Amino acid sequence: MIEGMNPSEHLSIYPQDAHRFSTLSLEEWQNGIVFPVNKPLQWTSFDVIRKLKPQLPVKKIGHAGTLDPLATGVLVCCVGRATKLISTFQEHLKVYRTTFTFGETTPSLDRATPVSQTTSWDPVSESELEAVIESQFIGTIQQVPPMYSAVKKDGKRLYNYARKGEEVERQPREAYIESCKILHYDGKQCTLEIACGKGTYIRTLVDDLAKAADSLGVVDELQRTKSGPYSIDEAWNIHELCDALKQVLIV
Template identity: 45%
Template sequence: MAVAIPLSELPVVDRNTDPNTFPKENFTSGTVVVMDKPLEWSSFHLVKFVRFRVPAKKVGHAGTLDPLATGVLVICTGKATKSIEQVQQLPKEYVAKITFGASTPSYDAALEPDETAPWDHITEEKIEEVLKSDFTGEIMQKPPIYSAIKIKGERLYKKARRGEKVEIVPRPVQIYRTELLNVDLPEITLRIKCGKGTYIRSIAHDLGLALGSRAFMSGLERTAIGSFKVENAMTAEEFNQFMKTYLV
C-alpha cells in the first residue's frame, strides 16, 4: 500500500504558480490544486473539470462543498490523492450568510421554507451572547438530513428525497472561532473557523432555534482550508488557461 506523502512535501498549484516553470511530471507524481469552486457547481463537477485537463489518472477532492457554496476546494492529483485525509483534518474557515424568520428542510436556500417564525425580537447583543455560549468549542451537532452522510450504507439525502424519517445522532464537532461580521436583520454574516465534519447549515438552523426563531443558511463561501486561502485559489477559467500554457 502506498504511503501518504506529507502535505509539506507536495507541490501546490494556485494562482501564484507559473505554468512555464512548473515541472511536467508533477501532476502525475502528486500535486495539490487549490480551486475556487463556482456557484452551482457540485464538487464532483469541479473534479471532473480538473481531471479532464491534467495528465494524471487519479484526481480527487478533499472536502465537499454544496452546489450553493463557493470557495476553496482542494483537489489532489496522482499520488497526492493518498494525502487527502491530511487536508480533511485541517481547520476550515467560512463566511456564511444566515437569514432569520424561516427554516428549510435542507437548512439552506436549496429548498423552500417549511416553517416560519418571528425574528424581530432578535438583537445583535443576543446573537453575540448565544454564539459565545452555544457555538464555541466542542459542540454536539446534528447533520442535515439533506447531506451525503451514510446511514446503513445509503446517503442521507436519498432517504430525505423519499420522505423517510431518519433518526440522526448528534456528533461532536469543534468550533474554534465565530465572529459576527455584519448584522442587517433578518440577515447576518458570520465568519466561522471549525474542524472536520462541521455543517455550517446546521449552525444556521440551530442558531435560529437558540434565538427563539427559525433560520437557514442563505450564502456560504469557504475562505480557507488550513493555509490554502481563497485569495490564492484558481477559478475554473484561470485553471483552464494555466493548463493551456503548461501543456505547450
C-alpha cells in the first residue's frame, strides 16, 4: 500500500461528503481519491468509468473488480494515485446477494440469454441444501470460468466464442468462499448471501450448486453489497455523483 494512504479513511469520499468537492485542491486529486459507486443495472463497469472520467480534474481513473452488466452494487472507483491501490482493493473480501431459480438454465447462466434447458426436479429441503453448501462450497473450491466471461482462450475472450455458439475447453481455477448463507428458499427460488475472494464467479457457483442438488440453476438477480470496507449503503448513485462533481473548483 502507498505510504500514508488509508483507503478506508483518508481517501474515500461518500455521498455525505459531497461538499468536499468544492474544497479539494488539484494536488489532493492527484494524490488519490476513492469513490464507492452503486453500478446500475445494464451498465458495464467501464460504462461507470467512462461516465466519470470527463467530470474529473485528473486523467487517471480505474475500478477494483468488474461486475457483469446484469449485476448491480459496489464498484470501487479509484482516481489519481489511488489507482495504485486497485490491486489491494481487489484482494479484499466481497459480499454478494443473489437470487436464482432452480430447474432451468441459460448459456450465460443468468437472464442475459434465453432459457436453453429445463428439468423436472423434486426439491430438496432447506436443511439438505445447506448440507450441500457446507460440504462442497465453503473454503477453497474449483470453478470452471463460464463461457460468458472475459477470460482469454488462445488470445480471445470467452464471450466472443460464446456469442458464436461455440464452447471451448477451460481450465478450473481456485476460488475462495468464506460463507454462503441461505436468506430465502421456497423450493423453486433461492436467495444466497455469499462472502468470497477475488475471481469468484457467482453464476458458476449457482450453476454448480444447482447441479450438486440434482437440478439446474439460473441467476435472476445479483448485487455486490460489500467490497472490502465499502458497503452498498454508502455507495454513490452514479448520476448524483456526476452532479456533485460539478462543484469541483480547481484554481
